[in-house]
Amino acid sequence: MELNDDQKTLQDWVHGFALNVMRPVAHEWDEREETPWPVIEEAAKLGIYSLDFMANAISDKTGISMMLVLEELAWGDAGLCMALMGTTLGVAAIMANGTPEQQMEWIPRCFGTPEDIKLAAFGVSEPDAGSDVSALRTRAVYDEASDEWVLNGTKTWMTNGGIANVHVIVASVDPSLGSRGQASFIVPEGTKGIRMGQKFKKMGIRASHTAEVVLEDCRVPGSCLLGGKDKLDDKLARVREGKKATSQAAMATFEATRPAVGAQAIGIARAAYEYSLDYAKERKQFGRAIIENQGIAFKLADMKTRIDASRLLVWRAAWMAATRKPFLNGEGSMSKLYAGETAVKVTEEAIQILGGYGYVRDYPVERWHRDSKIYTIFEGTSEIQRLIIARAISGVHIR
Numbered sequence: 001m002e003l004n005d006d007q008k009t010l011q012d013w014v015h016g017f018a019l020n021v022m023r024p025v026a027h028e029w030d031e032r033e034e035t036p037w038p039v040i041e042e043a044a045k046l047g048i049y050s051l052d053f054m055a056n057a058i059s060d061k062t063g064i065s066m067m068l069v070l071e072e073l074a075w076g077d078a079g080l081c082m083a084l085m086g087t088t089l090g091v092a093a094i095m096a097n098g099t100p101e102q103q104m105e106w107i108p109r110c111f112g113t114p115e116d117i118k119l120a121a122f123g124v125s126e127p128d129a130g131s132d133v134s135a136l137r138t139r140a141v142y143d144e145a146s147d148e149w150v151l152n153g154t155k156t157w158m159t160n161g162g163i164a165n166v167h168v169i170v171a172s173v174d175p176s177l178g179s180r181g182q183a184s185f186i187v188p189e190g191t192k193g194i195r196m197g198q199k200f201k202k203m204g205i206r207a208s209h210t211a212e213v214v215l216e217d218c219r220v221p222g223s224c225l226l227g228g229k230d231k232l233d234d235k236l237a238r239v240r241e242g243k244k245a246t247s248q249a250a251m252a253t254f255e256a257t258r259p260a261v262g263a264q265a266i267g268i269a270r271a272a273y274e275y276s277l278d279y280a281k282e283r284k285q286f287g288r289a290i291i292e293n294q295g296i297a298f299k300l301a302d303m304k305t306r307i308d309a310s311r312l313l314v315w316r317a318a319w320m321a322a323t324r325k326p327f328l329n330g331e332g333s334m335s336k337l338y339a340g341e342t343a344v345k346v347t348e349e350a351i352q353i354l355g356g357y358g359y360v361r362d363y364p365v366e367r368w369h370r371d372s373k374i375y376t377i378f379e380g381t382s383e384i385q386r387l388i389i390a391r392a393i394s395g396v397h398i399r
């Protein structure tokens with residue numbers, strides 16, 4: 001159950017970045033609600049925003065290293081963490097669906113270099129297709145004459161949407177097959193027919209850019225279909241014959257990223273827990289520290305218990321993914337569900353412990369609460385996680 005020396009060193013190093021680079025500017029970028037380029041530049045200079053760093057963290061055979069990194073970065077600030085990590089959504093999609101050649105070609109282009117930073121984005125959600133991924137309307141039509149795919153549709157809520165250099169878009173090739181008729185496409189930088197729609201003003205993680213992306217007769221080379229045309233044709237043929245598809249483009253990506261989302265939620269919860277524990281020891285009312293009241297101390301006991309339980313679920317799911325154990329009981333979903341709801345609960349309790357001071361922007365606790373809420377919504381809402389777990393444990397197609 002103990003971290004090894006490499007993991008501890010990594011954890012300390014990223015914690016230093018979170019403490020010294022992220023924490024001091026977290027409030028400013030939340031207020032500015034803009035992409036925090038200086039923070040990304042600093043992370044790139046130090047090597048945290050880089051392909052090498054991510055590859056190294058992911059290569060840990062226990063799966064835990066990446067969870068440590070994400071928890072520490074989100075402890076620093078969740079909005080800044082998303083600004084740094086939004087790229088990994090696109091990268092995860094390329095890793096899950098791309099051929100080895102496509103991975104070699106495109107993943108380095110998602111990060112760029114410290115002198116020339118690049119971003120990536122991943123677009124599944126649409127105005128009328130959120131939880132129900134099978135309802136995607138974005139179409140990809142193959143133009144055999146030019147060996148190009150033509151993409152049309154509107155993606156919404158895209159992290160880094162419209163400002164990314166590499167957009168990975170999930171589109172329907174055969175709408176009659178629902179999610180099994182979908183594929184993922186790279187839209188390279190400079191491609192005509194892709195543009196940013198509205199940029200959203202959000203409740204939390206405001207340093208992370210979230211926007212619509214509109215695709216109008218957007219033509220990408222045949223080589224931009226992740227996995228290649230032969231594999232797609234093969235998959236579609238199998239599905240049409242009524243056989244099981246080996247992969248569903250969007251789902252394959254989400255499976256791999258759910259524990260990672262949970263790890264970020266833990267980082268926010270831990271930040272709020274630590275802050276409110278210190279505060280409860282300092283703050284005096286009725287002539288004694290407020291922590292001397294069971295009403296406050298028991299809250300902190302519950303907060304810490306939930307955080308530790310969440311971390312165990314996240315580490316287990318990360319370990320299962322890294323060692324290729326099948327998620328027979330929806331363990332990936334369990335980790336994201338519990339950690340996300342823990343972050344909301346713990347940050348709310350932290351506000352309660354700070355009283356009026358918890359409710360104002362002079363203190364970070366209200367920001368942590370605003371930031372926490374997205375963790376019960378994106379990458380599958382809490383209800384959808386429960387649906388996945390319930391179906392997995394029961395074998396019943398629960399609606």
Ligand SMILES: Cc1cc2nc3c(=O)[nH]c(=O)nc-3n(C[C@H](O)[C@H](O)[C@H](O)COP(=O)(O)OP(=O)(O)OC[C@H]3O[C@@H](n4cnc5c(N)ncnc54)[C@H](O)[C@@H]3O)c2cc1C
Nearest residue numbers: 122123124125130131157158159210377378379380381383
């Ligand atoms: C800040 C932010 C960043 C995001 N980043 C990305 C991104 O980079 N890429 C991307 O593709 N998407 C992204 N998303 C989209 C996100 O994944 C979706 O918002 C999410 O999947 C929910 O979809 P929806 O908002 O359409 O809600 P809906 O699917 O309309 O759900 C509304 C409510 O109904 C519930 N519900 C729906 N179906 C069921 C059911 N069968 N049973 C019970 N309850 C149900 C949901 O749980 C929810 O409570 C982002 C969203 C936000 C807000």
